[in-house]
Amino acid sequence: GLGSGLGMGLGLRLGLSLTLILTLTLRLAPARANWIDGDTSDLPVTVDHGMIIDAGSTGSRMHVYQWAPRLFSEIPPPLTFPKTNSRWTERQAPGLSTLGLDPDAVGEALFPLVEFAKNVLKDKADRWHNYPIYLKATGGMRELPNNLREQVMGWVRAYLEDNSTCPFYFRRDFARVISGEEEAIYGWTAVNFLMGTLLPQTAGLGTAEPNTTWGALDLGGASTQISFFRPDQDVLANLFKLQIGDQKHWNVYAHSFLYFGRHSARDRFLEGLADGEIGGDWIGHVVDAGLGGWNRGRFREAIVGAYPTHLADPNQNKTGYPYNNASAIANLSKPLGPHHRGPLAVVDPCLPPGYENNDTRTRFTKRLLYIKGMLDDDGAGAEESRLTLCLQANLPLLRIKANEWCDFVHTHQCSIGGVYQPRVPSPQSGFRRFFAFAGYTHLWDFLDLPDEASLRQVVEKAGETCEMDWDRLQAHLATVVDPSSKRYAKSKEFLHEYCWMASYVIQLLHTGYGIQMDENITVADELEGHKVGWAIGAMLYEINTLPWGYRPPANATISSEAIFLYSQLVTLVAGLLAVAVIYLVCTKPEAQPRYDRVRLSTYRSSTSSAAEDRQGLIRNAPDYGAV
Known part of the structure; x- marks a missing residue:
């Protein structure tokens, strides 16, 4: 009747309008569209440089990185890998955490680092405003009282967001004190990226063998970190779920010990x-x-x-x-x-x-x-x-006595300071070995150990060092560290502490973490020109949160015009289906009750009540057997 006619007309108009809107939307879109992945950043997809300031307890280091523009011919896009070299790293002492309540001192500490990055990128000055700069502070800042830490970080943000002092792209959340677990997982990511055990079946660093991974040991000035992955064991606490693109995820044990640096x-x-x-x-x-x-x-x-x-x-x-x-x-x-x-x-x-x-x-x-x-x-x-x-x-520095409750809760799976730690993996469980960096490299160099050495070798060399008197120790330094190197001055400053440091590291790794005396540990400061440290792992993460663009491959077999026509056809079919659905909904006849020939005061519908329907469902429910 009239109602069904109006419903059909309305359905046709709605369906045609929907088709028209979708068609116009596609016609207004460019043939080679640039889809952004949801990141709210206003950076262009052609950004190919960035910086991280590692604000540690003893000093701050500027790392400049480069990567290929994030324009891809496949969806989802692959990971973007950072590249750098030792010439793109600059260190400035002292650490931000030692400057106290002095905003001018904070600016004086950051100035040479920003100037260093400007000099590295001097040929790209017209793009500085698009190059992101991050500052991530670690253990030294975590040790500060909360009010002092917030004050210092406020001055840091003010300096970096001022275009007159820092010309690079900065948002306030780009500068923060990272958690110890972040520092640990960034270190693990960096080691496995540089060693080629992070991702399967792709080219470049960090991509060769996903079935075996390395553990990471980081010894800083204020904190120390341990992180490892073992597929044959559950992690009951201190787990960090690391997702690497859409290709792989890892349940990594990661923990940081503040005041154990x-x-x-x-x-x-x-x-x-x-x-x-x-x-x-x-x-x-x-x-x-x-x-x-x-x-x-x-x-x-x-x-x-x-x-x-x-x-x-x-x-x-x-x-x-x-x-x-x-x-x-x-x-x-x-x-x-x-x-x-x-x-x-x-x-x-x-x-x-x-x-x-x-x-x-x-x-x-x-x-x-x-x-x-x-x-x-x-x-x-x-x-x-x-x-x-x-x-x-x-x-006593390990605070083993604090493990009493942890040992009870986790059946003696504890390391130091009452912290849960599963047993460290062995090569039989698809594990390479531990890779140590940062402070460990200074000790390895002074003890004149090979890059791969066991704790038993550390004990042997440490015994020789501890038996030297002060005069002999000073003469020994020049035989193991090049006097013309930058490291010589640092080694000389802490020369009297190497016996203590070796003893502490032995206790930490063996008594604390449970690494066996005959198990080899690999120690290095650089790999293929890359500085080994958590910063490159952090940059790997930050780069892959930046916007990306889609660029169809030049040798694509289907032209963009063909793709556009195909999309128009799909839109038309979708519109027609919408019209059909609306038509069926609008023209469905309403059910009319039918009455028996009885007195007007009592009538009975031929359809049963809802309550009767429910009772019938119960009475006639199929028998599934005893539950």
Whole structure:
């Protein structure tokens, strides 16, 4: 009737309108469309350079990267891989975390890094505004109190978003303090990318053998990271699900230990010496110049008399920690009250005999420490080597006692500080070995170890180092590190700490992580011109979140015009189907009730009630057997 006619007319008009809208939409689109993948960034798809500032505890490093423009002829697009070389990396000390509440100091630390990137990319100045720059801060900033950390990062963002100080593309979320787990997973990604074990069946770095992977060991100044993947075992905590494009995902164990980095652990070690928590019988050789402490006669007199000649320059603060050496010197001439914590003299079993100096790293002890190497008559038994004593002294740093609850919950699958860790994988489980970088490379170089070495070899070389006195150790340095290299000055600065560092690394890797003594570890600072570190893993992630464009291949067998005509046909068919559906819906006759010939006061529909229908369904339900 009239209703069905109106419904059919309306359906036809709606269907034709839908077809027209879709057709116009496609006709207005260019033949070679540029589809963006959903990223809200306003960067063009032709961006091919970017930067990451690795803001560590001891310094900040600028890394400049290059990659092919993200224009692809296949959907979904493949991963984009960053490229760089050692000449595109610049380091600036000290670390941002040591600058305190000084916005000018933050700008002074960032200025040379930005200038370095500008110089590397000087031929592309007209595109600087499209090149993204990221700053990712790590353990040093994670150690800061929250209010100080936020203040420093606010100054960092203000500097990088100011076009007069930084001409590169920056958004406020590009600068942040990353979590320890991010740092760990970026390190794992970087190692497997550079070693060719990240992705299957593609060309270039990081693509060769997906069935075997490397674990990653990173030793920074403030924190240390471990990450590995083993397919034959569940990960009950500290799991990081890493998705690599649409080709592969990994359930990686990744954890970061704050205050377990090289310098923070050393600071904790000195605190333990000062408080009497570290050491054996020789810990009695502690002299507290403020409280009186242990009176050991000749030892105390020699130490107290030596203070004025061994204090460093009062205006010099090697690590940037807020401690005034001048006030410590002044305290020596003042009356010492019962609660005064004055300078402290300690014997360090990990220092070479003949070495003595003050230590300005007093952020934990809050006092000046005068430290000296242990002589044979300082309490060390002849039956114990210096390495053994140093290993024993380092063990408390691992906080193994905190594992009690973890051992109960996870049946003794714990590492250090009460943290769960599954057993480290073995080569039999499709695992290569661990790859160590950052601070590990300094130790390997000084111990003159090969790139692949076992912990047993580390123990052997460490034993030789710990037995050297200070004069012999200084002469030995030139035989293992090139005096003309940049690393020589760094090695010389920390020369007295190598026995301690070797002992700490042995305890960390073996007692802590559970790496076997005969298992090889690969250590390297560079691979094929690429700096090994978490930064390249982070850049790999950031690049693949940038916009991408689709470009049909030049040798495509189907022209863009043919694709357009095909799309028009599909649109037309879809429109006709819509018309048919609307027509059927609009013209379906309504069901009319039929009444029996009964009295008008009582009638019964030929259709049953809903309640009766439900009861019928229950009564006539099929028998599926006993449940």
